[in-house]
Amino acid sequence: MSLIIDCHGHYTVLPKGHDVWREEQKAAFSAGVSALPYPLISDDEIRDTIESNQLRLIKERGADLTIFSPRASAMAPHVGDAAVAKEWALRCNDLIARVVELFPDRFVGVCMLPQSPQADMANSIAELERCVDMGFVGCNLNPDPGGGHFRHPPLTDRYWYPFYEKMVELDVPAMIHVSGSCNPAMHATGGYYIAADTIAFMQLLEGDLFADFPSLRFIIPHGGGAVPYHWGRYRGLADMLKKPGLDTHLMNNIFFDTCVYHQPGIDLLADVIDNKNILFGSEMVGAVRGIDPTTGHYFDDTKRYVDALDISEAERHAIFEGNARRVFPRLDAQLRARGL
Amino acid sequence: MSLIIDCHGHYTVLPKGHDVWREEQKAAFSAGVSALPYPLISDDEIRDTIESNQLRLIKERGADLTIFSPRASAMAPHVGDAAVAKEWALRCNDLIARVVELFPDRFVGVCMLPQSPQADMANSIAELERCVDMGFVGCNLNPDPGGGHFRHPPLTDRYWYPFYEKMVELDVPAMIHVSGSCNPAMHATGGYYIAADTIAFMQLLEGDLFADFPSLRFIIPHGGGAVPYHWGRYRGLADMLKKPGLDTHLMNNIFFDTCVYHQPGIDLLADVIDNKNILFGSEMVGAVRGIDPTTGHYFDDTKRYVDALDISEAERHAIFEGNARRVFPRLDAQLRARGL
Numbered sequence: 001m002s003l004i005i006d007c008h009g010h011y012t013v014l015p016k017g018h019d020v021w022r023e024e025q026k027a028a029f030s031a032g033v034s035a036l037p038y039p040l041i042s043d044d045e046i047r048d049t050i051e052s053n054q055l056r057l058i059k060e061r062g063a064d065l066t067i068f069s070p071r072a073s074a075m076a077p078h079v080g081d082a083a084v085a086k087e088w089a090l091r092c093n094d095l096i097a098r099v100v101e102l103f104p105d106r107f108v109g110v111c112m113l114p115q116s117p118q119a120d121m122a123n124s125i126a127e128l129e130r131c132v133d134m135g136f137v138g139c140n141l142n143p144d145p146g147g148g149h150f151r152h153p154p155l156t157d158r159y160w161y162p163f164y165e166k167m168v169e170l171d172v173p174a175m176i177h178v179s180g181s182c183n184p185a186m187h188a189t190g191g192y193y194i195a196a197d198t199i200a201f202m203q204l205l206e207g208d209l210f211a212d213f214p215s216l217r218f219i220i221p222h223g224g225g226a227v228p229y230h231w232g233r234y235r236g237l238a239d240m241l242k243k244p245g246l247d248t249h250l251m252n253n254i255f256f257d258t259c260v261y262h263q264p265g266i267d268l269l270a271d272v273i274d275n276k277n278i279l280f281g282s283e284m285v286g287a288v289r290g291i292d293p294t295t296g297h298y299f300d301d302t303k304r305y306v307d308a309l310d311i312s313e314a315e316r317h318a319i320f321e322g323n324a325r326r327v328f329p330r331l332d333a334q335l336r337a338r339g340l
Numbered sequence: 341m342s343l344i345i346d347c348h349g350h351y352t353v354l355p356k357g358h359d360v361w362r363e364e365q366k367a368a369f370s371a372g373v374s375a376l377p378y379p380l381i382s383d384d385e386i387r388d389t390i391e392s393n394q395l396r397l398i399k400e401r402g403a404d405l406t407i408f409s410p411r412a413s414a415m416a417p418h419v420g421d422a423a424v425a426k427e428w429a430l431r432c433n434d435l436i437a438r439v440v441e442l443f444p445d446r447f448v449g450v451c452m453l454p455q456s457p458q459a460d461m462a463n464s465i466a467e468l469e470r471c472v473d474m475g476f477v478g479c480n481l482n483p484d485p486g487g488g489h490f491r492h493p494p495l496t497d498r499y500w501y502p503f504y505e506k507m508v509e510l511d512v513p514a515m516i517h518v519s520g521s522c523n524p525a526m527h528a529t530g531g532y533y534i535a536a537d538t539i540a541f542m543q544l545l546e547g548d549l550f551a552d553f554p555s556l557r558f559i560i561p562h563g564g565g566a567v568p569y570h571w572g573r574y575r576g577l578a579d580m581l582k583k584p585g586l587d588t589h590l591m592n593n594i595f596f597d598t599c600v601y602h603q604p605g606i607d608l609l610a611d612v613i614d615n616k617n618i619l620f621g622s623e624m625v626g627a628v629r630g631i632d633p634t635t636g637h638y639f640d641d642t643k644r645y646v647d648a649l650d651i652s653e654a655e656r657h658a659i660f661e662g663n664a665r666r667v668f669p670r671l672d673a674q675l676r677a678r679g680l
Contacts, residue, residue: 143525148490149489149490149491150488150489150490150523150525150526151489151523151525152525153524153525154524154525183490183491184493184494185483185484185490185491185492185493185494185539185543186490186539186542187539187542187543187545187546187577189573189577190542190545190546190573190574190577191538191539191542191543192539194535194538194566194570194573195534195535195536195538195539195566196535198531198534198535198538198566199525199526199527199531199532199535202526202527202530202531203525203527203531205527205530206527206530222570222573223569223570225534225566226534226535226538226565226566226569228569229563229566229568229569229600229605229608230534230562230563230600230601230605231602231604231605232600232601232602232605232628232632232639233529233530233534233562233600233601233602233627233628233639234530235601235602235632235639236601236627236628236629236630236632236639236640237527237529237530237627237628239628239630240628240629240630260569260570260572260573261570261572261573261575261576262571262572262573262575262612264571264608264611264612265569265570265571265572265608265612267608268569268604268605268607268608271604272602272604272605287573287576287577288572288573288576288577288579288580289576289580290576290579290580292572292575292576299572299573299575299576300576
């Protein structure tokens with residue numbers, strides 16, 4: 001039996017005090033005054049939000065463990081300034097740490113970063129260190145902190161290198177994940193997320209980042225954006241750009257999750273992408289909450305699609321457990337310490 | 341036997357004088373002086389570029405007719421101003437008209453538009469009328485004339501309505517197609533094109549454009565970007581946004597081409613998307629020029645993938661011919677006039 005490890009869960013239904021404080025923080029920034037103190041949030045409040053949402057669904061769907069991070073759409077690094085972003089990230093990550101403390105068998109933490117459009121990565125490096133000290137096993141890295149106009153340098157640019165050095169030192173991967181869109185032409189979960197995933201992959205294809213950082217690991221979520229569907233295009237572009245084949249150029253370092261909400265998409269993913277590069281994920285509770293009338297099951301119950309794949313049990317084990325333990329070695333160490 | 345109609349071909353290898361003049365036009369704009377006169381380009385020069393590129397490949401691959409438009413990456417509406425864009429579009433479209441005149445059995449024209457970041461659609465309306473008078477059957481509409489930062493209003497915005505009114509009046513469809521990227525974080529054919537396709541679909545999903553324009557028709561190229569791969573996500577988002585099902589909300593008006601450069605991608609496209617919404621296209625000579633080492637054939641020889649689909653001959657006829665004649669009624673009329 002495999003452990004079913006969901007590599008992509010967000011804390012999307014939160015204690016009210018947390019959300020209220022965020023609005024106060026934004027209002028204080030606009031008014032040029034100090035934010036109010038962060039409220040006391042009880043363990044019971046946290047327990048309630050988790051038990052009635054994530055944990056209920058985890059149990060219903062038969063997953064074991066979720067790699068859990070703050071609500072992606074609310075990271076919003078374009079709001080306020082670097083100081084606002086720093087405190088917001090700290091508050092959000094602390095809440096994840098408390099969830100993990102309350103449900104240590106069910107959740108493991110991944111942090112958001114205090115990125116800010118005008119800032120370098122120094123605050124993000126410090127926050128990553130702080131979170132790893134608390135037991136977090138990875139981070140979410142936003143390639144477009146501006147929120148929808150793609151004004152940041154590509155992921156291969158030296159702007160990001162100090163952060164990558166810290167990731168390598170701590171041996172943690174990053175999920176490449178944008179936040180909410182402040183662009184009226186770009187819907188967050190339907191346009192921006194999928195576009196950013198695709199753009200990020202192409203940035204990495206154009207560069208040679210993993211020659212400089214051979215052990216750096218990125219998860220590109222939402223099934224890799226458009227990439228597996230257009231795998232022939234990307235193989236062909238690598239050839240045109242005189243890069244090595246994708247297998248060696250990128251696929252020792254890039255992984256895709258299974259947040260693709262229908263069986264034909266997951267079938268294509270598993271057909272085209274080596275199983276060693278696929279991590280089970282659901283993105284719940286999140287982007288798409290409804291029930292698919294053609295199946296009678298939740299769109300984001302992605303475990304059903306992986307269960308239905310015509311692959312060997314060894315391959316399924318890799319997708320559900322083995323790859324996640326390899327990509328997140330700090331998770332693996334924690335599980336081993338528990339005898340798992 | 342079906343006519344094999346390629347709905348997506350660009351004039352990418354051009355007479356040298358045309359490309360040289362474009363550079364002169366840009367330099368003149370920068371210098372604040374008038375552009376030099378457009379050069380004389382002989383029929384032989386045009387014949388040469390076509391016979392050694394598009395026509396050679398069309399014959400080798402067994403297509404019949406290409407719906408042909410100016411080189412997409414060079415439309416570059418962000419260059420210069422509205423006057424520069426207007427003359428450039430006119431020159432490019434005139435060249436397409438000459439190709440069609442020289443090879444009337446092989447090519448039919450689709451025009452680019454003199455869009456410009458600060459301009460309204462008046463010049464585009466005039467150019468569309470001029471080109472349709474010359475026998476063109478459609479246009480390429482750029483949803484992001486700024487060239488890579490998505491600053492234009494969504495396709496559902498009233499900014500675009502005067503142009504849609506003209507499209508409906510003339511009964512021509514538009515391919516939604518961005519141009520070259522002026523964003524260093526976004527590779528044109530690998531990042532920007534696919535992202536823009538996906539974002540455009542989601543803009544249309546969020547709005548109700550086809551309630552206002554029931555006969556408006558858009559082709560979203562490159563196999564619909566990421567959309568078919570994430571078809572479950574988009575069905576689920578329509579549900580969350582309280583829209584009708586995609587079949588009625590969008591799919592009487594949106595069509596995808598087959599510019600997906602490997603068999604599994606085309607298999608998914610035909611599996612997930614109703615065959616009435618798929619138009620054969622290759623995007624050649626263009627984005628990916630090499631040979632796929634896993635098949636020994638050109639990546640962009642998409643006819644092979646469609647030939648290999650496990651579908652009925654009636655469905656294959658729809659993809660190769662029937663749908664193109666329905667989406668481009670002016671093409672259908674031209675073919676009928678020739679007894680085809």
